Amino acid sequence: AQDTMLYLDGVSVAFDGFKALNNLSIIVRPAEMLAIIGPNGAGKTTMMDIITGKTRPDAGDVYFDGRTDLTRLDEAAIANLGIGRKFQKPTVFESQTVWDNLEMALKKPRGIFRTLFYSASGEDIARIEDILDTVRLADRRDDLAADLSHGQKQWLEIGMLLAQDPKLLLVDEPVAGMTDAETVETARLLKEIAETRSVVVVEHDMSFVRDLATRVVCLAEGSVLAEGTLDQVSANPIVIERYLGR
Ligand code: ADP
8 A cells, every 4th residue: 555665464484493473464654663672582683584585484475665575576676676774783884985985875776887987976966965964974974984983884874775765774773882872863863764764673772762752563472562652562561571570
């Protein structure tokens, strides 16, 4: 449907008989941020792997952008449809400037000849400047990526994903290792991104999830245990009984 960016419909996957995902159904709307929480082993990473085509489900379907069934596509085709994934560890080009990292990310999908003879058009320059503002790096554009803080490298990598213009951004524990100030700023910038794109954030840091102020799904044993606001999820009797030990 028009109002659905991502729909996992009854997805199951087992590893050596162990059900990592068990009939998992999740919907992400256009321009919506969804936070995924849950204990270790709940299936959060496996869910991301299913969406990006790294892992194939044993059962269930994954629909993207209204209709495309992702379970029939390989990882590269899925990325090209407009799904960007940020892993926990930043992978920026340390010996390049912030600007050049973004420019390379912008060029990537254009093919070898465009890349060899490329010089940034006015439109591309405007886009990079826009991304620099979004990821709070406008004043670091000429600095080497190596000279950024850990948090700023995470932001640069988010910027590199934005350069690919994804419809859906998957973000795995973005604030791990960040300062408190960087963590607060990361919540702000992800909220800004989610004004125009769908964003799924997997996160352990509950104060950060609170800052995101968005819909939360709590996974456990490969399916949805509770969903709603963070307050609703943390007030859920099953969540309290099983994960808060009361
Ligand atoms: P989370 O990200 O919520 O911590 P995971 O998705 O990483 O959970 O893992 C869910 C379960 O599936 C875990 O018990 C994990 O050991 C198992 N698992 C995940 N990927 C594999 C794999 N490739 N092979 C075998 N077991 C796996």
